Amino acid sequence: MSILNKLPWTAIMLLLLSYSTLGWVLSEMKAPWAVWVILLLAIFFLVGSITAPYPKIANYSSVLLASSIRSFFVAVAGAFLFFIMIAWFRVFLDTLLVISAALLARIDFQSDGFTEWQAFIATLIVSIAGVGLGAFTNMLLTQKIMLGL
16 A cells, blocks of 8 residues: 555644644744744654654653642642643634644544554654745735735
């Protein structure tokens, strides 16, 4: 079976579309280059954390909850994140959309028999390409509109 037939195209297209929306919004805001670099690092971290195997995540979570003081700080951080979620609901929904699309891609890659590294590389490439595609499309349409005026 060809690798192209094996790819989860629906999940890849949803991932590309959600990240291209993010790239479009950042391009529309005329974000500085530092924001773009931080976004790329955040994408790398998000994709890496999603494609990490469960036992590695369980090791880190057991370290966070090892003592009652750490548990308290994790609870305070969770409450703060909940407050941020309520205060910036639009940003929360956009972030939730991106994370959900990445999770769907991860699950589809896993169910189609891809290794963790293959799923990580494919998801990372599609995510970064989506951000670039959204920014490029916004710049292309903005310049075309500006030239038409």
